[in-house]
Amino acid sequence: MTLADLNQLRTFVVLYEMRSLTGAADRLHVTQPTVSYTLARLRKRFGDDLFRREGHIMVPTPRATQLFGPLHEALAQIDATVTDATDFDPTAFDGELALGLTSIGEQTFLAPIMTALAREGAAPQIVVKRLDASVAEEELVRGAIDLALTVHLMDASRLWRTPVRGVEYVALTSRHHPLPPTGPRMFEGRRFIRASSRGGHVFPGQALVEHGLIPQVALTVEEWATIPAVVATTDLVVLLPRHVAAVYRGWFPDLEMADLPWPGTSSPVALYSRREMNLSPAQRWFRRLVLHAVSSGEFTDDAQR
Secondary structure, three states: OOHHHHHHHHHHHHHHHHOOHHHHHHHHOOOHHHHHHHHHHHHHHHOOOOEEEEOOEEEEOHHHHHHHHHHHHHHHHHHHHHOOHHHOOHHHOOOEEEEEEOHHHHHHHHHHHHHHHHHOOOOOEEEEEEOOOOOHHHHHHHOOOOEEEEOOOOOOOOEEEEEEEEEEEEEEEEOOOOOOOOOOOOOOOOOEEEEOOOOOOOHHHHHHHHOOOHHHEEEEEOOOOOHHHHHHOOOOEEEEEHHHHHHHHHHOOOEEEEEOOOOOEEEEEEEEEEOHHHOOHHHHHHHHHHHHHHOOOOOOOOOEO
16 A cells, blocks of 8 residues: 555545544645545545535545544554654653543542642643533544543544543532432422533433422532532532542531432543544553543443544
């Protein structure tokens, strides 16, 4: 296979991930007409349109979807073969790395990540960007963020994903206003805080709706940061992940958790990045560091392709 052939296939893979001629051109550091020309040659080569324009989006055909997996993996193996990861020295890297976290992700995961960086003697410029589940996938694919931690499920064909922590929801309240034993009537007469599901935690809101508790919502907030202080000083109740409640209890000893009277789990928190062939040595190192820093041990560290 010639270098020209490899470049054509790389253009196909990047275009599949970006779904945009302009985005693919930016990623490949070429002009948009170059991507268009390469696409024309790919269409002739495979005897298929491969992508059809719908508005501003290049939507892959079934044939393109069939080709993407094998071609992506082949290119990733080539890149891994010619890239010597041992050349990367994290202690000498001072570039910027962008980490996408929700509000509660910042509160629960940022401390162990920064501790792990200090332990390795590394000092990159970490930029935490607020994760919005509705655009997180595109931000990862475009490279606006390097890594993301979220319960929101994203397209694994375009991204690398591995689960790091299971999510079980509990009720959190002040021990000065305790809940009765877990049961179907435990929330009678109690008022709730409802937080935004923008980061992907949709279960609490769904549970309030499904169990007829919306009329008991006294406070709705966009951010989770103020919730523990409010709960600690009022009789309000909030539904949230157990691992987050444990962090809040460390800050406010007067908080206590209670199990829910109904099943309360969601998809696990997962670590996402672009696929292997699109990562720099610094990004690969950062991904390994974050994975080990935040993993609860419930899942293997094997990458979920």
